Amino acid sequence: MWPFKRRATEQRSMTIEDFLALSGIPNTGSGEYVSSGTAESLPAVLNAITVIAEAVATMPCYLYKLRHINGKETREWLSSHPVDYLLNENPNENQTPYQFKRTMMRHCLLNGNAYAVITWDNEGQPQSIRAYSPGAVVPQRISEHRYNYTITEPFTGAVRTYLQEEILHLRYSTDDGFIGKSPITICRETLGLGLAQQRHGASVMKNGLMASSVIKTPDWFDSVKGQKALESLERYKGARNAGKTPILEGGMTFEQYGMSNQDAEWLASRRFTIEDIARMFNVSPIFLQDYSNSTYSNFSEASRAFLTMTMRPWLANFEQQIKSALVMAPPSPGTRYQVEFDSSDLLRATPADRYSVYEKGIKNGILSPNDARATEGLPPREGGDEFSQAWKQEVKISNNGSDDK
Secondary structure (H helix, E strand, O other): OOOOOOOOOOOOOOOHHHHHHHHOOOOOOOOOOOOHHHHOOOHHHHHHHHHHHHHHHOOOEEEEEEEEEOOEEEEEEOOOOHHHHHHHOOOOOOOOHHHHHHHHHHHHHHHOEEEEEEEEOOOOOEEEEEEEOHHHEEEEEOOOOOEEEEEEOOOOOOEEEEEHHHEEEEEOEEOOOOOEEOHHHHOHHHHHHHHHHHHHHHHHHHHOOOOOEEEEOOOOOOHHHHHHHHHHHHOOOOHHHOOOOOOOOOOOEEEEOOOOHHHHHHHHHHHHHHHHHHHHOOOOHHHHOOOOOOOHHHHHHHHHHHHHHHHHHHHHHHHHHHHHHHOOOOOEOOEEEEEEEOOHHHHOOOHHHHHHHHHHHHHOOOOOHHHHHHHOOOOOOOOOOOOOOHHHOOOEEOOOOOEEO
């Protein structure tokens, strides 16, 4: 028997979505097949996913310890904790924190689930977190409240099974509390309509007659007359000849074509698809590069709404899942841990507005000058840690009109 044999190829069961994709069978009423891959071919979907994922990826994520003493809460940033190091310095040997967070958010937005394998050390602290494509992960419920995850390595093809304590599982909308559903799946018909409109436009550009004008004549032109007519029209083509008046011979008439009602309706339907996609991902059309109804004032309000209405739910979801998966410290009375994204850059005001706020905060004893300098990234200065006492001053008005302080 030959001593060497080929390693057996892994055989995985095919889902109904995989079968439809390979067979070319549409899964929407518009005749288009919609999946996480095809949905991104719509620019509005790609833009919505990019805006949300990159907004989360650019935010630093800190771990805090909260203590309750005598009814007061104090918060301490655990900058040397392994969890804080993974989230802000080095999640794994192949990705930066920005790339890891962007990958997780993109997977969750497109597929409803994002998975990352956690490597633990002997002291019960996380050493690394590595994201995997949702297509390589098969989650399975093994008991009433227990799950495992079978993951196929993309390079070697090795199959490993992980316990739920070894997986960071970020979910979107879920029916059973375990497997998430993506906006792509929930609003499949809307995306199918957008893909059909896009395919229609491409087909018209390829096969349709897109002439801007036509010249009519009652006579039939042979090759000689036709060539002569084309040569006579050459002098009126191009931007340099714009505005010249052509001279038509032999009973020829000129007719200009405009946009048809059908073309106008197609353009309007494309714009409505952008609005629908904005509703899907809960973002303003302004962030999908649709400025048809935008002004400076409503753009500023849209930026605030983007943080409170769009980003805040995503951040809370990510924060709580990170805490649940990575922070394994035993609970103690009066102490708890908190994971928080720093979203202050999303609402960063102009320099004039910021310095006005600093001035009021310093005068009222809320901030010290060094607090304001630290917020602006400036080094502290001597004597800058003292708080103003101006808020304690009293002004009394005497009968003779003089001020007594």
